[in-house]
Each structure stands twice: as C-alpha cells, then as structure tokens.
Amino acid sequence: MRTMLLSETAESIKNMEIRGAGRIARAAVEALADYARSLDVSDPAVFRQEMNKAAGILIETRPTAVSLPNAVRSVIRALDGFESVEAAKKAVLSRAAEFIQRSEHAVERIAEIGARHISDGDILLTHCNSEAALGCILEAHRQGKDIEVYATEVRPRGQGLITIRTLNEAGIPTNYIVDSAVRHFINEVDMVFVGADAIAVNGAVVNKIGTAQIALAAHEARTNFIVAAETYKFAPRTILGELIEIEERDPAEVLPREVAEELPYVRVRNPAFDVTPADYIDLIVTEQGAIPPELAFTVIRDYLGWTIEEWR
Ligand code: RUB
Numbered sequence: 001m002r003t004m005l006l007s008e009t010a011e012s013i014k015n016m017e018i019r020g021a022g023r024i025a026r027a028a029v030e031a032l033a034d035y036a037r038s039l040d041v042s043d044p045a046v047f048r049q050e051m052n053k054a055a056g057i058l059i060e061t062r063p064t065a066v067s068l069p070n071a072v073r074s075v076i077r078a079l080d081g082f083e084s085v086e087a088a089k090k091a092v093l094s095r096a097a098e099f100i101q102r103s104e105h106a107v108e109r110i111a112e113i114g115a116r117h118i119s120d121g122d123i124l125l126t127h128c129n130s131e132a133a134l135g136c137i138l139e140a141h142r143q144g145k146d147i148e149v150y151a152t153e154v155r156p157r158g159q160g161l162i163t164i165r166t167l168n169e170a171g172i173p174t175n176y177i178v179d180s181a182v183r184h185f186i187n188e189v190d191m192v193f194v195g196a197d198a199i200a201v202n203g204a205v206v207n208k209i210g211t212a213q214i215a216l217a218a219h220e221a222r223t224n225f226i227v228a229a230e231t232y233k234f235a236p237r238t239i240l241g242e243l244i245e246i247e248e249r250d251p252a253e254v255l256p257r258e259v260a261e262e263l264p265y266v267r268v269r270n271p272a273f274d275v276t277p278a279d280y281i282d283l284i285v286t287e288q289g290a291i292p293p294e295l296a297f298t299v300i301r302d303y304l305g306w307t308i309e310e311w312r
Pocket residue numbers: 019020021022023065127128129130131132133159194195196197207208209228272
C-alpha cells in the first residue's frame with residue numbers, strides 16, 4: 001500500500017504533475033518518510049538497503065534538479081550508525097520533517113530578502129514558475145510596493161500559465177508574453193527574477209530552458225538579473241568538475257508525433273533546462289542572504305558541508 005506513494009510520487013515527478021525544484025525535493029522526502037514508516041523489517045541492514053533502493057528510484061526521476069539528490073541524500077545520511085530499525089526509522093522521520101520545515105522556511109526567508117531588492121514602481125520579468133522567485137515578487141507586492149510583471153509563456157509545457165494565475169490572484173498587473181518577446185520588452189524591465197534547479201560551484205545557474213537567453217538580453221540591456229534559490233540547490237559535485245546533466249524530454253512535448261512522423265529528416269530537440277553563466281547574474285538570493293554568483297563555493301562549503309576531501 002505504502003509502496004504506492006513511493007511509485008506514485010516518482011511517477012508524478014517524472015510526468016511533471018509535481019514540478020519545480022523545491023516542490024520536487026519536498027515530495028521526494030515525504031515519499032521517503034512514508035516508505036520508511038511502512039517498512040516492516042527487523043534487520044537494520046535490510047532497512048538501510050530498502051531505503052537506499054527507494055532513494056535511487058526517486059533520484060532517477062528527473063536528472064537536473066540537484067535539490068532532489070541533495071534532499072534525498074540528507075535523509076539517507078540520517079540512517080548511519082543505528083543498531084535497531086526503530087531507531088533508524090525515528091532518525092529518518094525526524095530528518096525528513098526537519099528538511100520539509102527548513103525548505104518551507106527557506107522560501108519565506110528568500111521572499112523577505114529578495115523583496116528588499118525590489119523598489120516601488122519596478123517592472124519585473126520572470127520565467128517559468130518558481131516558488132522562490134515568485135515569493136520575492138509577491139512579498140514586494142504584499143509590502144505595498146507598486147510593481148508590474150512580465151511573465152513568459154514557457155514553451156513547451158506552459159508553466160507561465162501557473163505563474164500568471166498566481167500573479168493575477170494577488171492582483172499584480174501582469175503582462176503575459178511569448179518567450180521570444182523578451183528581447184522586445186527587456187528595456188522596459190528593471191529586474192529579472194528567476195529560480196534555479198541547480199547552481200554550480202562557479203556560480204552558473206541551471207534553470208528552465210530559455211533562462212540563458214533572457215540573461216543574455218538582460219546583460220546587453222544592463223537589466224539586473226537575480227536568481228532566487230535555496231542553499232540545497234547548489235551542486236556539491238561540481239567542485240570536482242562534474243557537469244550537471246540537462247534533462248532532454250519527449251519530443252512530443254514540442255511537436256505532435258503524427259506531424260514529426262511526416263518529417264523524417266527533422267529531429268526535435270527538447271532540453272528542459274539551460275545554463276546561465278555567472279557573468280550574466282548579478283545576485284543569488286538564498287535563505288542565508290544574497291550573494292554574488294562568485295561566492296557559490298562558500299555556500300556549498302558552509303551550508304551543505306561538503307568539501308573536496310569527502311569525495312577522495
Ligand atoms: C521548473 C523551473 C523552476 C525551478 C525553480 O522547471 O525551472 O524555475 O525549478 O523552482 P520544471 P522553485 O517545471 O521543468 O520543473 O523555486 O519552485 O524550486
């Protein structure tokens with residue numbers, strides 16, 4: 001019965017019913033906690049083995065959002081050194097609850113810190129649907145700042161629709177534009193706010209496909225480009241030069257299969273994310289404070305507690 005939640009969550013992450021790096025991480029941790037609760041075994045080694053298997057299933061669902069392995073591994077690390085299943089279970093459940101609470105609190109802190117960078121009268125642009133980035137915009141509005149937003153459509157999955165619904169509900173004047181209209185409007189924009197799926201040690205940010213193009217346009221127009229991201233979205237393994245995998249999704253999301261079949265020489269490419277170099281990023285707002293992208297290493301060292309030595 002409980003295994004159902006694990007496989008259902010894995011499936012929902014894969015098909016994007018659950019989406020957005022923070023939500024994915026919290027859902028995976030919840031599924032892992034639920035799985036731990038349901039495991040009816042008495043041997044701690046078997047318990048650990050089963051938990052590792054479940055962690056693997058969750059981690060494999062979407063390869064880019066580093067929040068997912070970071071969150072799952074933090075729960076799995078709580079398993080270390082227990083003699084009884086009861087004790088290990090308790091440790092896992094309390095680590096999972098702590099992660100979820102911290103993750104939610106991080107979004108609130110980011111909103112408070114990010115909103116400080118938004119001034120009365122600002123025109124903002126956001127891409128995709130990021131609870132961290134939207135949190136900053138909503139908080140600025142809540143504080144009574146008079147703001148206006150440009151929100152992109154976000155081909156091919158249209159996450160912009162979720163964003164404009166939220167902005168509309170909050171009563172924020174919003175302009176809905178196709179992704180390719182960003183360059184046309186960028187001079188009207190004071191500040192771009194986006195989220196992140198992963199941040200590399202060199203400060204490069206991986207986010208929804210199209211983000212890098214927007215950053216380029218913003219850079220050319222001297223428009224501030226701000227990333228809102230929890231510290232657990234920083235990717236420790238990039239310290240060792242490991243590249244962040246960019247998920248490439250089903251071509252049918254871009255072109256209906258029946259049309260594609262008529263065009264044998266055409267190959268549809270559908271990367272879900274791209275990489276924005278640190279040079280185009282002015283600030284990364286984390287729950288620990290706002291940093292320039294060049295300080296990404298210190299976040300990995302100080303808040304994720306990973307060092308190069310650990311991986312030797
Ligand atoms: C979502 C996306 C979001 C980040 C950050 O992509 O790129 O900008 O995940 O979101 P997808 P959050 O829709 O493919 O999951 O701030 O909510 O974690």
